[in-house]
Amino acid sequence: MTKKVATITLNTAYDLVGRLARIELGEVNQVETLGLFPAGKGINVAKVLNDLGVKVAVGGFLGEDNVGDFEHLFNSLGLEDRFQRIAGKTRINVKITETEADVTDLNFLGYQVQPQDWQTFVISSLDYCRQFDIVAVCGSLPRGVSPEQFSDWLSKLAQVGVKVVLDSSNEALTAGLKANPWLVKPNHRELEAWIGHSLNSVDEIIQAAQKLQTQGIANVVISMGSKGSVWLSEQAIVRAEPPRCENVVSTVGAGDSMVAGLIYGTVHQLSQADTLAFASAVSAFAVSQSNVGVSDRKLLDAILQQVKITVIKG
Numbered sequence: 001m002t003k004k005v006a007t008i009t010l011n012t013a014y015d016l017v018g019r020l021a022r023i024e025l026g027e028v029n030q031v032e033t034l035g036l037f038p039a040g041k042g043i044n045v046a047k048v049l050n051d052l053g054v055k056v057a058v059g060g061f062l063g064e065d066n067v068g069d070f071e072h073l074f075n076s077l078g079l080e081d082r083f084q085r086i087a088g089k090t091r092i093n094v095k096i097t098e099t100e101a102d103v104t105d106l107n108f109l110g111y112q113v114q115p116q117d118w119q120t121f122v123i124s125s126l127d128y129c130r131q132f133d134i135v136a137v138c139g140s141l142p143r144g145v146s147p148e149q150f151s152d153w154l155s156k157l158a159q160v161g162v163k164v165v166l167d168s169s170n171e172a173l174t175a176g177l178k179a180n181p182w183l184v185k186p187n188h189r190e191l192e193a194w195i196g197h198s199l200n201s202v203d204e205i206i207q208a209a210q211k212l213q214t215q216g217i218a219n220v221v222i223s224m225g226s227k228g229s230v231w232l233s234e235q236a237i238v239r240a241e242p243p244r245c246e247n248v249v250s251t252v253g254a255g256d257s258m259v260a261g262l263i264y265g266t267v268h269q270l271s272q273a274d275t276l277a278f279a280s281a282v283s284a285f286a287v288s289q290s291n292v293g294v295s296d297r298k299l300l301d302a303i304l305q306q307v308k309i310t311v312i313k314g
């Protein structure tokens with residue numbers, strides 16, 4: 001039977017994505033706008049899964065003042081809309097890619113979740129999530145949701161019997177880890193922040209990831225940008241190296257595309273190595289475009305052929 005998938009985004013965002021040679025602080029900067037997208041990590045994961053032919057439901061919070069483009073997206077893709085509308089606006093995140101540099105993020109403030117909103121969310125989400133096999137909980141916490149509330153809800157979600165995939169950062173990641181999700185995907189920097197010191201080689205990254213594993217997390221996937229990723233499970237440690245992308249347009253959503261690829265592999269019962277190879281190809285595909293999604297399956301297959309997989313232990 002096909003596995004049912006939902007993604008939860010508590011802190012949704014409109015992404016305003018652009019590109020310029022170099023940001024001059026204090027000056028007027030002309031930006032080549034690449035798009036304004038209804039987004040947030042869980043929505044990005046859902047968009048990619050939908051392109052890959054996996055049916056997805058989406059939930060979390062949306063500000064009722066600027067909900068239009070989100071509803072248009074859900075309708076046009078046929079995503080099952082479980083979002084709770086609350087007072088206020090969904091935030092806008094500005095993302096600028098400089099030539100030969102990383103993305104600069106300017107994340108603005110959005111809605112504030114009220115205690116009553118959270119109570120309603122906890123009751124309804126724990127109810128509707130029962131019908132799913134995999135629930136991906138992605139992104140940061142909005143104002144009004146404490147790490148303790150998040151951890152408590154996530155523990156209850158795991159107890160419902162779904163496979164919880166967690167992709168978050170900072171205090172939400174630390175709090176979420178206490179709920180023993182089935183899979184986590186921090187990036188290299190997030191792992192450093194969690195462990196409290198820098199990690200300067202793949203070996204050091206694996207050692208730190210093993211500490212996460214011993215906390216009771218069955219699958220720990222660490223993404224390392226253009227250097228690829230490692231996946232530690234009870235069975236094996238696998239490393240994937242994507243091909244070098246010559247034309248990086250925007251790395252926004254690369255991590256979300258990887259999470260979508262990991263879920264795709266799980267849904268289709270691929271092996272650990274095949275799943276990580278597939279997820280690497282999907283995420284490498286993502287950096288060559290301004291938005292997330294898989295528009296060209298042939299190109300994805302071509303990238304997949306170039307992913308290098310190494311079984312480090314297994």
Ligand SMILES: Nc1ncnc2c1ncn2[C@@H]1O[C@H](COP(=O)(O)OP(=O)(O)OP(=O)(O)O)[C@@H](O)[C@H]1O
Pocket residue numbers: 186187188222223224225226227228229242243244245248251252253254255256257258279280281283284285287
């Ligand atoms: N320049 C690149 N070339 C090829 N693949 C890449 C590149 N950058 C990222 N990737 C792929 O995307 C995956 C996720 O990237 P990264 O570690 O930057 O995630 P992230 O920081 O969670 O991303 P996000 O920007 O979505 O938060 C990597 O493991 C890799 O497979």
Ligand SMILES: O=P(O)(O)OC[C@@]1(O)O[C@H](CO)[C@@H](O)[C@@H]1O
Pocket residue numbers: 011013014015039040041044093107138139140141169252253254255256
């Ligand atoms: O502030 P968060 O929730 O951690 O991240 C939000 C965000 O940066 O993540 C996505 C890219 O991964 C974007 O669509 C969105 O703006």
